[in-house]
Amino acid sequence: MSALFQNYARRPISIVEGKGTLVYDSEGKRYIDFTSGIAVCALGHAHPAIVKAIQAQSEKLWHISNLFESPGQEKLAATLVKDLPLSYAFFCNSGAEANEAAIKLARKHTGKHHIIVFEQSFHGRTFGAMSATGQDKVRKGFGPLVEHFTTLPFNDVAALEATIDDSVAAIMLEVVQGEGGVNAVTPEFAEAIQAICDQHGILLIVDEVQTGIGRTGTRFAFEQTALKPNIVSMAKGLGGGFPIGGILGTAELFETFNAGTHGTTFGGNPLAVSVAQTVIEHIFNEEFLANVQAKSVYLKQKLAEALPGNKYTVQGMGLMLGVSCGGDDVAPLVTKLEQAGLLVVQAGTKVIRLLPPLTVSEEEIDEAVKILKSVLIG
Template sequence: MSALFQNYARRPVHIVEGKGTIVHDNQGKRYIDFTSGIAVCTLGHAHPAIVQALQQQSEKLWHVSNLFESPEQEKLAASLVQDLPLSYAFFCNSGAEANEAAIKLARKHTGKHHIIVFEQSFHGRTFGAMSATGQDKVRNGFGPLVEQFTTLPFNNEAALEAAIDDTVAAIMLEPIQGEGGVNVITPQFAETIQKICDEHDILLIVDEVQTGIGRTGTRFAFEQTALKPDIVSMAKGLGGGFPIGGILGAAKLFDTFSAGTHGTTFGGNPLAVAVAQTIVEHVFNEAFLQRVQEKSAYLQQKLQQAFTDEKFAIQGKGLMLGLYCGGDDVASYVTQLEQAGLLVVQAGPNVIRLLPPLTVSEAEIDKAVAILQQVLVS
């Protein structure tokens, strides 16, 4: 009998080793990993530069507390905000913590509590982040949630305009809803959100926990839209597998997070920062991001060639793509794909989410699409 709570519907596969896009289980079976730990393993498994950064830092300092200065955090913060309309960073340990910080910062800065969020969103499982999440399956059973979150249909301009009044502190959204179905914000909706925020002095929180750090082919997904966020949350790909999260904030928010207003014991610890700095230096590189865009185009082309039936649809951006399978429940497909040697993850009941490492090769894409076609079409 397991001594673990059974809060995860775990798959019966024990992954013990990985290199790049390929992982092996304890039986020696080989898999192409198109989950990346759910958009976490930015540079794949056991990337030499990350391994070296972690080893070198582990021999110097693991933890010293945020009571002391951290030039390493300063350097990472500067790397993240460079050439963005954001000026300051705060580091924590996860996406949920990052979104909690974003919510707290928005409420404290504005003095208001009302935040607009969207259906099918996912912002985390702590009480604030869960209250912002537009999915009942995440919230059911936990009693009263944090108040004053209004949940609206995603990409519905009329519903948003009707909900705006002078009580609204912030609008919070994912530019691509990952867990909710790989739903991409429309250009028109992004423009409407930005116009409303500008006209009504409403803060804009963009959740880039899954979409950030090169996943969509730019540093952050909002850069491909009209959105000009005041706060950006991040995690997942920032650490490449080592736990780290954070927020980036506009200059006007600096005084709101003054000493003692928010904190974390482990956030921005030396190990996490060393890994994150290495990842940012690799990913925030024009040539690297160009390759992500090229591989995205290649993957989409291969999927379009393999899935010509009109029931299938490809959605998403960069290397965050969803294969919509009509009315089919894809849970059984995920199992069959795993048995065939391809690891994927669901995004809602009808979408297979494809999240390969950003270092995936065209040859690996070919093999993955062949397995997808074999299972879903043959």
């Protein structure tokens, strides 16, 4: 009998080894991993550069506390904000922590409490992040949530305009809703959000926990939209599999997050920032990002060729794609795909989410699409 709380609906396989896009279970079965740890293993499993970074840093220093200066954090922050309209970074351990920090920073800076969020969003499972999440299934059973979050329909300009008043501190959204169905912000909605923020002095928080660090073919997904965030949250791909999260903020916010306002014991520890530095030096590279975009085009093309468009539609950006299955419940399909050797995850109940490592090859894409076709079409 397990001594673990059963809060995960675990699949009945145990993954014990991985290399690149391929993983193997305890029985030796091979799988193509189109989950990458839910958009975490951006450079694939056991990437040699990450292994080397962990080994080298582990022989020097693991943890020292944020009471002391951190050259590694300084270097990582400078690399992340270079050539972006963002100036400062704060590092923590996860996406939920990053979103908590973003919410705290927005409230403290503006002196207001009201934050607008959107249906089908997902921002984490801590109380603040859960309160910002527009999915009842995430919030159910936990009693009173953090107040002053208003949840609106996604991509609905009229609903947003009707809700704006002087009480609003921030608007918070994902450029592509990962857990909520791989729903991308429309150009019209992004333009409306930015115009509202500019006109009313409202802060814009963009949750890039899943979309950031090259996942959509640019450093951050907001770079492909009209959005100009004041705060960006990040995690998942930032550490390539090692836990690290953080926020980036504009220069105007610097004085708000002063000494004692927010902190973390383990956030930005030397091991984490060493790994993250390695990851972004690989990904924040024009050639690498161009390859992600090219693989996205290739994957979409192969899916279009394999799946009939009258039932299956492909949505999303970069290598964060969803296959909408015409209203069918995809849970049984996910199980069948796993049995056939392809690991995927759901996005809601009707969409299969594809999140391969950014290093996936065309040959691996071909094999994955072949498995998808055999399971979905026969």
